[in-house]
Amino acid sequence: xxxxxITRGLLRTLAETEEETSLPIIxxxxxxxxxxxxxxxxxxxxxxxxxxxxxxxxMYATPDAIRNLKADPDTVRIYEDLPVHxxxxxxxxxxxxxxxxxxxxxxxxxxIAIIDTGIDEAHxxxxxxxxxxxxxTGHGPADEHGHGTHCAGIAxxxxxxxxxxxxxxxxxAHIYSARVLGANGGGMMSDVMAGVDWAVQQGVQIINLSxxxxxxxxxxxxxxxxxxxxxxxxxxxxxxxxxxxPSDYTIGSPGCAKDVxxxxxxxxxxxxxxxxxxxxxxxxxxxxxxxxxxxxxISARAxxxxxxxxxxxxxxxxxxxxxxxxxxxxxxxxxxxAEPNLSPQEVKERxxxxxxxxxxxxxxxxxxxxxxxxxxxxxxxxxPEPTPTPPPPGPAPGQGCLxxxxxxxxxxxxxx
Amino acid sequence: MAKVDAExxxxxxxxxxxxxxxxxxxxxxxxxxxxxxxxLGVEIKRRFRLTGGxxxxxxxxxxxxxxxxxxxxxxxxxxxxxxxxR
Numbered sequence: 001x002x003x004x005x006i007t008r009g010l011l012r013t014l015a016e017t018e019e020e021t022s023l024p025i026i027x028x029x030x031x032x033x034x035x036x037x038x039x040x041x042x043x044x045x046x047x048x049x050x051x052x053x054x055x056x057x058x059m060y061a062t063p064d065a066i067r068n069l070k071a072d073p074d075t076v077r078i079y080e081d082l083p084v085h086x087x088x089x090x091x092x093x094x095x096x097x098x099x100x101x102x103x104x105x106x107x108x109x110x111x112i113a114i115i116d117t118g119i120d121e122a123h124x125x126x127x128x129x130x131x132x133x134x135x136x137t138g139h140g141p142a143d144e145h146g147h148g149t150h151c152a153g154i155a156x157x158x159x160x161x162x163x164x165x166x167x168x169x170x171x172x173a174h175i176y177s178a179r180v181l182g183a184n185g186g187g188m189m190s191d192v193m194a195g196v197d198w199a200v201q202q203g204v205q206i207i208n209l210s211x212x213x214x215x216x217x218x219x220x221x222x223x224x225x226x227x228x229x230x231x232x233x234x235x236x237x238x239x240x241x242x243x244x245x246p247s248d249y250t251i252g253s254p255g256c257a258k259d260v261x262x263x264x265x266x267x268x269x270x271x272x273x274x275x276x277x278x279x280x281x282x283x284x285x286x287x288x289x290x291x292x293x294x295x296x297x298i299s300a301r302a303x304x305x306x307x308x309x310x311x312x313x314x315x316x317x318x319x320x321x322x323x324x325x326x327x328x329x330x331x332x333x334x335x336x337x338a339e340p341n342l343s344p345q346e347v348k349e350r351x352x353x354x355x356x357x358x359x360x361x362x363x364x365x366x367x368x369x370x371x372x373x374x375x376x377x378x379x380x381x382x383x384p385e386p387t388p389t390p391p392p393p394g395p396a397p398g399q400g401c402l403x404x405x406x407x408x409x410x411x412x413x414x415x416x
Numbered sequence: 417m418a419k420v421d422a423e424x425x426x427x428x429x430x431x432x433x434x435x436x437x438x439x440x441x442x443x444x445x446x447x448x449x450x451x452x453x454x455x456l457g458v459e460i461k462r463r464f465r466l467t468g469g470x471x472x473x474x475x476x477x478x479x480x481x482x483x484x485x486x487x488x489x490x491x492x493x494x495x496x497x498x499x500x501x502r
Contacts, residue, residue, distance in 0.1 A: 116499065117499060136462075145499070147499040147501050150501060151501070181497070181498070181499055185498055185499035186496055186497070186498045186499075187496070187497055187498070188437070188471075188494050188495070188496060188497065189439065189494050189495045189496070189497050190437070190439055190461065190462055190471030190494045191462075192497055193439070193462070193464055193467075193471070194462050194464070194471075196466070197464050197465050197466050200465075200466055201465065210499060210500050210501060211497050211498060211499050211500055212497055212498070212500055213495050213496060213497045213498070221492060221495075222439040222441065222467070222469060222490075222492055223497075225441070225467050225469075226464060226466055226467050229466040229467050230466060233466065240500040242500060243500055243502070253495075253497075307501070308501070308502070318501045318502060319501065319502060320500050320501035320502050321500050321501075322499055322500035322501030323501055
């Protein structure tokens with residue numbers, strides 16, 4: 001249902017509001033002189049602020065009074081006066097997280113593990129929400145690089161050090177941090193596996209892995225095996241797709257693991273970022289599963305670290321699918337607060353089936369760009385167009401056509 | 417799926433005295449196999465509860481012996497990983 005004078009959001013609110021309830025609204029008149037015509041008190045309206053620069057008036061009005069305002073020829077448009085939140089960069093409102101907050105969900109108490117370079121436990125954005133930390137590098141759980149703290153801020157930062165300007169997706173979630181990467185941002189697969197093992201033992205509900213190794217991957221290596229085992233234990237595992245795009249077959253481990261949610265990156269234009277790794281996997285499966293913002297994301301900065309482009313003492317800007325994955329982890333936390341009994345497979349399916357088609361191939365965007373509100377509301381999106389399987393990478397000269405043909409014959413199945 | 421990648425086996429043969437960081441997948445309870453691994457000269461670095469495997473360090477010569485054990489289902493290299501943000 002649409003209405004030229006009443007915004008769609010206000011129409012929805014009106015439909016759910018009892019007649020005696022006053023709603024906060026902003027009325028736009030044709031000109032300031034028209035506002036003066038309405039000086040006399042009107043039934044069901046409590047007038048508030050009159051704006052100087054534009055012909056707007058803030059007021060509280062009952063549904064009946066709003067209908068009368070709509071019928072007034074001097075009224076141009078009526079807006080719902082919404083609560084204002086400040087956001088982590090622009091990505092959080094872009095994926096409609098504030099609408100989910102408005103519904104009362106912040107991921108409160110949902111347990112997210114960030115398996116990364118550690119975390120700055122003294123950062124104000126995580127105050128009293130870091131439940132447990134551990135270290136598998138031998139250098140202690142503190143974040144000497146900055147990457148883990150940045151990812152934790154995207155998933156679950158409160159924005160306390162920025163008056164909530166840089167607030168993460170699930171600011172009520174509980175944080176578990178396993179340090180598996182060193183001060184240079186690197187580590188070994190076995191340490192990451194130990195981190196996943198530890199997180200599952202801690203009883204976390206979500207694991208974020210913004211890390212990986214490059215190279216073609218069929219999802220059978222030890223790290224993928226560990227991630228799939230975590231999912232079988234009931235844990236949602238969100239993994240960065242990698243930054244080896246735009247070529248096909250560039251999703252490494254553990255992004256290629258079958259049961260995880262593999263997350264590619266989008267840019268400021270809401271298109272798949274060039275750097276975002278593309279599928280298919282070596283065994284022909286579609287990956288990534290979804291895409292989310294990963295470009296110029298401002299989030300928590302670990303004290304004294306130089307990662308990204310520092311904004312101030314507490315925040316820094318960074319890009320990559322590392323930044324996309326914790327957006328997904330945060331959305332999962334919101335979903336699990338709303339519906340604690342969802343299985344990892346159901347959470348994944350919810351994110352994928354409600355994502356928005358960006359018009360790219362399935363090997364670039366997966367099911368599309370995820371949207372927190374649509375996932376929460378379970379608003380199913382039309383399935384994107386099927387994508388032909390690209391030829392496999394690096395065939396020997398003269399063998400390309402044959403390999404591509406065989407690949408197309410055996411692996412060229414349509415997206416289910 | 418091969419128990420050991422041909423390239424990795426070749427590396428062990430070519431460097432029998434060099435140390436290799438490996439991840440082993442095992443059948444059954446790894447705890448019961450620990451003694452057997454230690455007797456072979458394998459250093460167990462980490463045990464994985466969820467998957468039943470372990471990360472180990474041993475020489476190429478030992479790795480070749482390890483690959484002949486029936487209860488070891490797969491051996492792969494412990495690879496570097498890195499953060500994916502910049």
